[in-house]
Amino acid sequence: MSGDLERRYRRVLRLLPGWYRQQWEEDMVAAFLDGWLTGDPAADEYIRKAAGPSWAEAGSVAGLAVRLYLGGAGAPRRYFAWGQAVRRFVLTVLLMHAVVALYVLVLASWSHRLFGLPAPPASVLTVSPDGLWPAVYYVVNLGWVVTFVTLALGHYRTARILAALAIIPDLVALLQSRLTGVMPAPFGSWALWVLLSVTPVLAMAAFHRDAPPVPARPWLLALPAGCLLVYGPVLAAQLTGNAAWLPDFAGLCCVIIAAACVVHTPRALSHRAADSGVWSLTLVLLAVDAGIYRLVTLGTYLHDPHLINVSLTELLILLAAAALVAPDAVRAQTATPAPPPYPGTMAA
Amino acid sequence: MAVGPMTAQAFFVLTALADGPRHGYGIVKEVADLSQDRVRLKIGGLYGVLDRLAVEGLIEPDREEAHDGRLRRYYRLTSEGRRALAEEAELRAASARVVRARLGPSGAEAAG
Structure with missing residues (x-):
């Protein structure tokens, strides 16, 4: 009866999960067609053929699909588990950015002998010289810290804007590097940008209006803890002349996530901790991201079989550790605690 | 039901249903009229709101009617929805009174 117009709208509605379409699709189609059709047969005939x-309209359906698949309050368990896992994935990657940023800023302050610090030993890696791009680099690093804190404090929209701004200078520097062959500041590679910057920024869509509030205190405490646990040993290795033992950044990500999987395994195997499955799913997502990053960066070591072997070993350790929590991650989709009800009357 | 701040969309959808049941597109039109076009719901947005209101028990299906070969589903306010809307209206009216009192006569003139 409503021909192409209806077919086009139903195609857009395929973005929504099956259970939701079953409940609302006919209603949505009827409301959509009511908005278009005039009751005049000639006009309606044209509209059915030409309009879409x-x-x-498609954006509003896509937004609804994101809120449903990465569920929050009131969502079915499976989608709530995915929503929580993606939100924790984003927070963890932003935490990683913030930890790296603080380390960079500490080294910069040290190498510029700010706060009356003595000059750092030559064994400690120091950062780039003065200039516009290095200054931009420091601002971006500071931006990641602010973005992480803003997100942990529950200011989702502001955090999304800050994160989107923070990834732009990297893109500009990467494009400039592609065109001129010179990287203007110590920004990362395309792989780093796509996997550890763009991916979490896109995944921040999971922080929608139905998302439950982030428990701020543990995440904020994780920032100094992460600095001490990760860069304490790194700095110690550099100061003692053992920097050659340190993995590169992709390797460091693999090792840290593998360690987190191993630490989480007893909880994952016990099946008793109510929230363990969501953490397992989060760790699997992190492992996939870090694993792809490790795999992509293998290309830079093609000249050195030893480094290739080291990188592959890091990848295998990561896969083995992720396999420990993977069954719990699968179970999370049915065993996750029921999501909270909607927060009051439509709290935004 | 815990009471929190109500979004403009939810407020106007509930208001649109206050004088009787309406179907989906009827709600969209009524919300645009009531809000003087400040709130313009897309269908995806409307059903996001309707789904939440239904889960919260503030609205419920009323009836279905055939129209042009399609079924239109009508929604109505529940007694809980009527109470929540009345409370929200009172809250907004009280806030408006406070603002008017603070602004004084000059505020009314500025608003035209």
């Missing part, structure tokens, strides 16, 4: 859902 606008970008804004």
Whole structure:
């Protein structure tokens, strides 16, 4: 009856999960067609053939799909588990950015002998000289710290904007490097940018209006703890002349996530901790991201079989550790605690 | 039901249903009229709101009617929804009174 117009809208509605379509699709189609059709047969005939859902209409369905798949309050268990896991994935990657940023800023302050510090030993890696791009680099690093804190404090929209801004200078520097062959500041590679910057920024869509509040205190405490646990040993290795034993950044990510999987395994195997499955799913997501990053960066070591072997070993350790928690991650989709009800009357 | 701040969309959807049941597109039109076009719901947004209101027990299906070969589902306020809307309206009215009192006569003139 409503022909192409209806078919086009139903195609957009395929973005929504099956259980939701079963409940609401016919209603949504009826409301959509009511908005278009005029009751005049000639006009309606033309509209049915020529019209289609606008970008804004498709966008509203896509936004609804994100809120449903990465569920929050009131979502079915499976989608709530995915939503929570993606939100924790984002927080963890932003925590990683913030930890690295603090380390960079501490080294910068040290190498510039700010606060009356003595000059750092030559064995400690110091950062780039003065100039516009290095200054931008420091601002971006500071931006990651602010973004992480803002997100942990529950200011989702502000955090999304800050994160989107923080990834732009890297892109500009990478493009400039591609065009001129010179990287203007110690920004990362395309792989780093896509996997550890763009991916979490896109995944921040999981922090929608139905997302439950982030427990701020543990995440904020994780920032100094992460600095001490990760860069304490790194700095110690550099100061004692053992920097050659340190893995590169991709390797460091693999080792840290593998260690987190191993630490989490007793909880994952006990099946008693109510929230363990979501953490297992989060760790699997992190392992996939770090594993791809490790794999992609193998190309830079093709000249050195030893480094290739080291990198592959890091990858295998990561896979083995992720396999320990993977069954619990699968179980999380049915065994996750029921999501909280909607926060009052439509709290935004 | 815990009471929190109500979004403008939810407020106007509940208001649209206050004088009787309406179907999906009827709600969209009524919300645009009531809000003087400040709140313009897309269908995806509307059903996100309706789903939440239904889960919260503030609205419920009323009836289905055939129209042009399709079924239109009508929604109505529940007694809980009517109470929540009345409370929200009172809250907003009280806030408006405070603002008017603070602004004084000059505020009314500025608002035109």
